[in-house]
Amino acid sequence: MYRNLSIHQKHIVWAWAFLAVPILFYVVIRFYPTANAMIISFQDWNLLGDRVWTGLENYDKLWNDPVFWKVFRNTFIYLLLGTPVSLVVSFIIAFHLDRLRFMHGFIRMLYFLPFMTSAVAMAWVWRWFYQPVPIGLFNNFLATVGIPQIPFLRSTSLALPAILAPAVWAGLGFQVIIFMAGLRAIPRSYYEAARIDGVSGWTILWEITIPLLKPTIVFIVVFSSIGFLRIFDHVYNMTTTDPGGPLNATKPLVLMIYQTAFTDFNMGYAAAQTVVLFLILLIVSLVQLRLFRDR
């Protein structure tokens, strides 16, 4: 049978044979669960009893849940602090590292190494740094300089930035590498022409380097925003005794989802939260892409 097919028809058979298992995978492990999450979000279900259709009740409950709004705010604070800080810092490092010849590879390695670590392991190290005086590195340092102790992870106002710091730290090296690749891609002739015209270094930076880096900047902004909106590992592991604490001051949306689903077993409510997370990610990415494209 196969022998009688034309070459083109044989190709079609091969293509679908190659795709059969992957398509099955994507349907069963990606598309079906996506649809299922949306369906569950309209139901009330505690995993043991029956699934009850409740329409928009879960979303209504979420809208009126003060904890959700607290969590919503936290999630956006992670985004609005984390993305600009890591963008600016990684650009400054990449900009200068790009002009360095001596031990370039070694220094680049130092900046990149944190990217290869696991968030859980590093959460322990940073927790140790944040401990009060006999143990913690930071507070010991402050004590020797004569500055009062800082209760990093126990403070409602400082805990969030204290958790964000290792997240920014771990992602910095990745962004530096991407920025350096972007900087390398700018033709040298542009800089030479500017220098011949006697343009100052500052103007070159703002008029040539940054505008030409726009695709790189868009990529890093969108990529790191998605990361910060989905922050979980660092928060969960640096506030283990009271995840998201103190007083929900550090709780991001993903942690709320985890607790609703796997501590309270309130599957319908948790599914509604995941749908909201999905929409937030979608909207933020689209807004960012549009903002950067227009300019």
Add this chain to the structure above:
Amino acid sequence: MLPETTVVKATSDTLLKAEKQKRPANMGQIIRWLLLFAGGILMVLPITYMISTSLKWPHEIYNLALIPEEPHLENYTYVLEDGRFYGWFINSLIIAMITTVSNILFDSLVGYTLCKFRFPGRYIVFIAILSTLMIPTEMLVIPWYLMSQAFGWLDTHWGIMFPGLMTAFGTFLMKQFFETVPDDFIEAARIDGLNELQIWWSIAMPLVRPALAALAIFVFLGNWTAFIWPLIVTNSVEMYTLPVGLSSFGDEADVQWELIMTGAAISTIPTLVVFLVFQRFIIRGVVMAGLKG
């Protein structure tokens, strides 16, 4: 006398280098170097502290010196003999290796098919796979959990790894790289009588080796450090992966820091070694993923 031969041999590259070296290092350049170097040292400080503490005796941990007074490996033997860490290490290794092999095979097969075959439905399949990039893992964990519960996959290796066996990111990356394989090569292999599976495996795959290496490293790192799904799907201490196990020590009030740092080091050192060995591949991989992904 050397000059003549050196001039002949000098490529434009070495000339450029020589020119750069001739320029005297100015003050600004030295300050730049010092600041970047100091920043780099600061960046690796948490990692160095972790390793240094893992080499200290319990009474030494209050001493914040970076170099232990009498470095020793007792903590490592203690932690590994305890058995739990050893088991978690093995679990993590099994899961990271199987998912890596699976991604290498399937992502490249799908990427290759979408790149080199013309067939009805090709565009739809491509868009469908690409669209899964938009779906966050967190949205899928509840249905995956229900699925695992229904099929008895909870608390098994398969349960931990099944969601990561293929990735849209890897498929897209590989598709981009198969574009660089000339169609003539494939056509020539067909004329030589190779079937399509052989062409993919023995002609196309060797030509995209750098991309495969980058993909392998990303998938391995991603699964080695994965946390939320293994946390959800495992119940028994024996089935934990390294991150889940490390996280299970919980409260810092009753923690022995030198042992925790040893555990953290055990879960970090393998990826650091992978990085030091494959540095070039990884840096290039990040750039490829960043520009093409």
